[in-house]
Amino acid sequence: xxxxxxxxxxxxxxxxxxxxxxxxxxxxxxxxxxxxxxxxxxxxxxxxxxxxxxxxxxxxxxxxxxxxxxxxxxxxxxxxxxxxxxxxxxxxxxxxxxxxxxxxxxxxxxxxxxx
Amino acid sequence: xxxxxxxxxxxxxxxxxxxxxxxxxxxxxxxxxxxxxxxxxxxxxxxxxxxxxxxxxxxxxxxxxxxxxxxxxxxxxxxxxxxxxxxxxxxxxxxxxxxxxxxxxxxxxxxxx
Numbered sequence: 100x101x102x103x104x105x106x107x108x109x110x111x112x113x114x115x116x117x118x119x120x121x122x123x124x125x126x127x128x129x130x131x132x133x134x135x136x137x138x139x140x141x142x143x144x145x146x147x148x149x150x151x152x153x154x155x156x157x158x159x160x161x162x163x164x165x166x167x168x169x170x171x172x173x174x175x176x177x178x179x180x181x182x183x184x185x186x187x188x189x190x191x192x193x194x195x196x197x198x199x200x201x202x203x204x205x206x207x208x209x210x211x212x213x214x
Numbered sequence: 215x216x217x218x219x220x221x222x223x224x225x226x227x228x229x230x231x232x233x234x235x236x237x238x239x240x241x242x243x244x245x246x247x248x249x250x251x252x253x254x255x256x257x258x259x260x261x262x263x264x265x266x267x268x269x270x271x272x273x274x275x276x277x278x279x280x281x282x283x284x285x286x287x288x289x290x291x292x293x294x295x296x297x298x299x300x301x302x303x304x305x306x307x308x309x310x311x312x313x314x315x316x317x318x319x320x321x322x323x324x325x326x327x
Contacts, residue, residue: 103257130313142258142304142317155314190257194313201246201313205257 103206105191111212117179120209124193133176134190181213216241216307218318226324227295235290235321237305246308247288249279253301300325
């Protein structure tokens with residue numbers, strides 16, 4: 100299996116622009132997670148889905164952030180408009196409930212820089 | 215609510231020496247506990263997990279961890295550290311089922327020759 104795939108790997112944009120991050124989970128996995136990692140705040144859970152349905156979005160920082168999962172093999176995290184404080188590494192992870200105890204498989208991350 | 219504390223921001227050990235990374239958690243029910251490792255520029259990889267049974271858990275790369283309910287701890291250990299173990303280590307606690315996972319701040323391990 101190719102593992103969790105994220106694109107782009109790096110994104111540089113200007114403040115106010117829309118940013119879309121993409122994730123393809125491991126085939127057969129029914130949970131998908133979005134995290135943000137910064138030096139100041141560490142690794143934060145933003146939102147997670149089960150069977151394409153958002154279960155908990157309490158970590159989404161504000162209305163500028165939105166996430167969708169239109170099907171089992173694709174998810175997006177959108178920031179509109181972007182701000183410099185959104186600069187971080189964004190990770191997508193997936194998990195399969197059948198194995199129990201929630202082992203998460205992480206993608207390589209998208210490093211976002213908002214100027 | 216779940217929370218995790220990793221008291222050590224960074225630790226330096228000599229190659230071949232033993233290692234213990236500390237983790238304390240807070241959770242009202244039986245916790246699901248994890249240790250992940252992150253190498254520079256990479257995503258996180260699971261080292262080991264605990265959710266029931268034997269409180270001493272074996273993981274990959276020669277790591278083990280012990281769950282101590284009375285101390286709310288889940289410390290990670292390795293008897294002999296290799297230079298390739300230099301990385302950041304994250305302790306995490308999951309809710310029932312283990313899926314909503316909260317990560318600690320991480321401990322960066324440096325290995326000196």
